[in-house]
Amino acid sequence: MKRITLLFLVSLLLLATTAHGQPVRIAYLQSDIHQLPCWVALEKGFFEKEGVKVEVAGIFKAGPELMSAFAAGALDVGYVGVAPATTAVANKTARVIVLAQVNTEGSAIVVKKDGKVQSIPELVGKIAVVPGYATVQDSLFRKALLKFKTEPDQVKIMVLKPPEMIGALRTDQIDAFIAWEPYPAKAVTMGVGRVLAASRDIWKDHPCCVLAADEGFLGAHLEKAKALVRGHVKAIEFIRQHREEATKVGVKYTGMDEASVRLAMENVNYTPVLGVEGEKEYVEFLTKLKYIKVDDIQMFVNRFMKPEFVNEIIKR
Amino acid sequence: MKKEHFLLPLVLILIWQGLSSLQLIPSYKLPSPLDIILGFKDLLTVGVPPGNLLHNHMLYSLYRVALGYAIAALLAIPLGLLMGWSPVLLRMTRSLFEVVRPIPPLAWIPIAILWFGIGIKSAAFIIFLGAFFPILLNTISGVLSIQPILLEAARTLHAKEKDIFLKVLLPGAVPSIFVGMRIGIGIGWMTLVAAEFTGVKEGYGLGYMIMTARDIQRPDEILAGMLVIGVIGLLIDIGLRATESKTIKWQ
Amino acid sequence: MREPHLSLNFLDLSKTFPGRGLEEGVHVLDQVSHRIENGRFVSVVGPSGCGKTTLLRIIAGLEKASEGRVLLDGAELLQGSEAIGLVFQEYALFPWRTTLQNIELGPEIKGVDKENRRAKAMEYIKMFNLSGFENRYPRELSGGMKQRVAIARTLIMNPRVVLMDEPFGSLDSQTRNGLQEFLLGIWERRRDTILFVTHNVDEAVFLSDQIIVLSKRPARIVKTFEVGLQRPRDRTGHECNEIRREVLKVLSEETK
Numbered sequence: 001m002k003r004i005t006l007l008f009l010v011s012l013l014l015l016a017t018t019a020h021g022q023p024v025r026i027a028y029l030q031s032d033i034h035q036l037p038c039w040v041a042l043e044k045g046f047f048e049k050e051g052v053k054v055e056v057a058g059i060f061k062a063g064p065e066l067m068s069a070f071a072a073g074a075l076d077v078g079y080v081g082v083a084p085a086t087t088a089v090a091n092k093t094a095r096v097i098v099l100a101q102v103n104t105e106g107s108a109i110v111v112k113k114d115g116k117v118q119s120i121p122e123l124v125g126k127i128a129v130v131p132g133y134a135t136v137q138d139s140l141f142r143k144a145l146l147k148f149k150t151e152p153d154q155v156k157i158m159v160l161k162p163p164e165m166i167g168a169l170r171t172d173q174i175d176a177f178i179a180w181e182p183y184p185a186k187a188v189t190m191g192v193g194r195v196l197a198a199s200r201d202i203w204k205d206h207p208c209c210v211l212a213a214d215e216g217f218l219g220a221h222l223e224k225a226k227a228l229v230r231g232h233v234k235a236i237e238f239i240r241q242h243r244e245e246a247t248k249v250g251v252k253y254t255g256m257d258e259a260s261v262r263l264a265m266e267n268v269n270y271t272p273v274l275g276v277e278g279e280k281e282y283v284e285f286l287t288k289l290k291y292i293k294v295d296d297i298q299m300f301v302n303r304f305m306k307p308e309f310v311n312e313i314i315k316r
Numbered sequence: 317m318k319k320e321h322f323l324l325p326l327v328l329i330l331i332w333q334g335l336s337s338l339q340l341i342p343s344y345k346l347p348s349p350l351d352i353i354l355g356f357k358d359l360l361t362v363g364v365p366p367g368n369l370l371h372n373h374m375l376y377s378l379y380r381v382a383l384g385y386a387i388a389a390l391l392a393i394p395l396g397l398l399m400g401w402s403p404v405l406l407r408m409t410r411s412l413f414e415v416v417r418p419i420p421p422l423a424w425i426p427i428a429i430l431w432f433g434i435g436i437k438s439a440a441f442i443i444f445l446g447a448f449f450p451i452l453l454n455t456i457s458g459v460l461s462i463q464p465i466l467l468e469a470a471r472t473l474h475a476k477e478k479d480i481f482l483k484v485l486l487p488g489a490v491p492s493i494f495v496g497m498r499i500g501i502g503i504g505w506m507t508l509v510a511a512e513f514t515g516v517k518e519g520y521g522l523g524y525m526i527m528t529a530r531d532i533q534r535p536d537e538i539l540a541g542m543l544v545i546g547v548i549g550l551l552i553d554i555g556l557r558a559t560e561s562k563t564i565k566w567q
Numbered sequence: 568m569r570e571p572h573l574s575l576n577f578l579d580l581s582k583t584f585p586g587r588g589l590e591e592g593v594h595v596l597d598q599v600s601h602r603i604e605n606g607r608f609v610s611v612v613g614p615s616g617c618g619k620t621t622l623l624r625i626i627a628g629l630e631k632a633s634e635g636r637v638l639l640d641g642a643e644l645l646q647g648s649e650a651i652g653l654v655f656q657e658y659a660l661f662p663w664r665t666t667l668q669n670i671e672l673g674p675e676i677k678g679v680d681k682e683n684r685r686a687k688a689m690e691y692i693k694m695f696n697l698s699g700f701e702n703r704y705p706r707e708l709s710g711g712m713k714q715r716v717a718i719a720r721t722l723i724m725n726p727r728v729v730l731m732d733e734p735f736g737s738l739d740s741q742t743r744n745g746l747q748e749f750l751l752g753i754w755e756r757r758r759d760t761i762l763f764v765t766h767n768v769d770e771a772v773f774l775s776d777q778i779i780v781l782s783k784r785p786a787r788i789v790k791t792f793e794v795g796l797q798r799p800r801d802r803t804g805h806e807c808n809e810i811r812r813e814v815l816k817v818l819s820e821e822t823k
Contacts, residue, residue: 062531064530064531064532064533067533068530068533071344071345071533072345084531084533087531087532087533088533090533091532091533091534092343092344093344093533093534093535094344094533127517132531133365133528133531133532134531134532134533135531153367156517156519157519158434158516158517158519159524159527159528159531160434164429167429167430168429168433168434171433173433173434173435173517174434289366290362290366291366291532292532463659465655465657465659466659466661468629468655468659469653469655469659469660469661470672470676471628471629471647472627472628472629472651472652472653472721473672473673473676473720473724474647474649474673474676474677474724475676476676479676483661483672483675483676484661487661487663487664488661488663490663564663565704566662566663566664566704566705566706567662567706
């Protein structure tokens with residue numbers, strides 16, 4: 001009896017060490033205030049407190065790049081825009097499952113302060129930049145144009161990385177940009193830009209960033225994934241309850257001044273609850289733009305998003 | 317075009333297609349040759365981003381390269397001839413060039429954008445940097461490698477400095493100039509695609525097309541685009557070689 | 568016929584090439600003086616490396632003498648003077664120019680218009696048996712042809728003095744003999760003044776009116792031979808052999 005117990009304990013120990021041996025590879029987007037829950041969780045050790053060791057395996061300039069890393073098998077979980085994640089999964093280059101929402105809204109279209117363009121229809125024939133094709137901002141921008149009765153083909157849409165957007169706006173090389181916070185806020189505090197339309201003006205409560213996990217990782221380490229989601233939910237609660245401290249974390253990870261970060265956070269709504277209806281709209285929209293081809297939207301979304309993870313936690 | 321040229325690539329492609337069909341190579345990592353052909357068809361008919369067709373991407377890229385390359389050649393050839401001819405000039409300018417030359421053209425992108433904005437001028441500038449140095453260095457070497465006895469022969473025929481420059485140095489350096497030009501266009505073409513990765517104003521360009529295909533997660537279009545770029549590079553080199561043999565009949 | 572009293576005169580020509588660093592300089596010519604009359608074919612022979620080529624290069628203006636002067640018709644010969652032409656041993660043809668273009672280079676530099684210089688060059692092409700090869704490039708020509716082009720290129724300028732630096736040295740003996748006869752044929756019509764450097768005594772005896780023998784470095788003129796034989800000369804004949812023997816005797820003294 002003693003020997004069996006010993007064997008059992010030893011194997012349990014071994015299992016525990018191997019299970020906890022490999023840190024979870026996590027990635028996020030550079031200077032994107034939407035990712036604040038990730039940074040708070042890292043800073044305050046919320047993942048560790050749930051028993052999961054994480055290591056930052058990548059910091060990316062935009063969603064599509066992060067999805068490429070998933071495709072290459074370099075990541076286990078990522079904080080990323082739901083649109084690039086959808087595109088990657090629909091085009092079968094990456095296999096990820098969305099476990100939780102990170103935020104809704106939190107982007108804005110910015111034009112030159114006192115510039116020629118003071119309304120959306122005036123963007124006809126002008127140059128506007130998005131952080132990448134098939135990003136949340138790309139979809140949002142086109143929705144904004146359509147909402148204000150402007151044809152997207154009539155606007156020159158280009159791609160620039162957000163760090164380059166403010167400089168390009170300032171030197172009049174572009175007429176407008178749409179980016180995630182805190183870039184719009186920074187443009188405003190710098191006196192360079194003016195917000196033409198924020199997320200809530202275009203598509204209220206639209207889903208934005210999500211917490212996605214590689215399918216293979218999810219299959220092999222379900223418990224770890226659940227623990228990560230718990231840590232994630234705790235981070236969001238922390239942001240709600242300790243705004244000032246959270247702002248400081250934002251300043252640390254974006255490298256921007258406190259005024260900009262504070263202004264930015266006002267435009268973002270942090271929530272772990274998945275916006276499934278919003279996702280269906282994305283799929284329809286991306287299909288219309290010919291970026292992806294999805295025949296059964298319901299089936300796709302069911303497979304892609306798993307609200308169970310968060311619902312389990314919230315119920316408690 | 318000999319048969320042997322195509323044998324090896326054909327065999328490799330067949331093996332590749334076989335492995336892909338058997339699912340031994342996952343399609344999201346490496347699309348099969350068939351996928352790439354279909355992707356190529358999409359590039360031609362649908363375009364990446366949708367609406368921007370392949371031939372327009374090609375035209376814009378070619379135009380940017382032509383501009384940057386032309387300026388590089390127009391500056392580097394005369395400068396190279398002068399630097400090869402005058403040891404004093406060579407000594408004075410050498411250290412400056414030797415410091416700038418190792419800087420990869422791509423490292424200039426942020427500065428190029430500050431100086432020239434995001435448009436054809438900054439792309440042409442990056443290409444200019446890539447093509448300039450090979451042309452310059454090969455021109456200088458072409459001049460320096462002219463047999464001294466030819467210079468003496470010219471002197472015995474009472475050639476003045478101007479004659480020596482135009483009738484000996486220039487024609488004598490032509491083969492090396494061509495070598496430099498071929499290397500220059502090769503580097504220029506490679507640099508263009510990477511330079512376009514940062515974004516182009518007009519919305520067209522082969523590098524931009526590939527970057528977009530990456531954004532919308534279409535590896536088949538990425539590879540098809542890469543092939544287009546490789547083939548164009550090859551055609552440009554063939555074209556230059558043909559011009560070279562037509563011009564240098566004496567070697 | 569040229570005036571016989573006009574001539575090329577070099578007086579006390581000395582040349583020392585400066586040494587590198589702490590090395591001593593190389594003393595190549597030591598007070599060489601001689602006078603060559605117009606229309607004469609004069610050869611210079613001497614041990615290898617004695618300075619024959621340096622002598623020619625000084626007269627041609629490619630080197631400067633350390634001491635001494637060169638006079639032409641009593642007046643100082645200026646560097647780069649059009650009165651002097653030089654034929655190199657290695658042909659020195661411009662590879663990117665056709666036969667015709669190589670030959671017309673001199674007149675081209677002088678500024679002669681295209682029609683005239685073409686016509687003149689074609690004359691020389693005929694004269695030098697190069698017809699049919701005027702549009703060929705040097706790489707397509709044989710050694711003998713290349714040297715003919717080189718000589719034609721020099722002679723078209725009608726220099727007062729033609730310097731030739733072992734022009735047939737890189738050719739096989741058959742081609743060499745042929746070219747020697749060819750050169751004599753041309754010379755006998757034009758009577759240029761030729762200063763011909765060679766290390767081949769047979770050649771010197773066959774061609775020249777006068778043979779100058781130089782000592783080993785630093786070179787002085789050891790002896791001059793007048794060769795009064797009628798042309799065409801019998802290479803293997805008794806008289807040529809006599810002179811050859813004499814010259815070789817002097818030379819072998821020098822190479823001891």
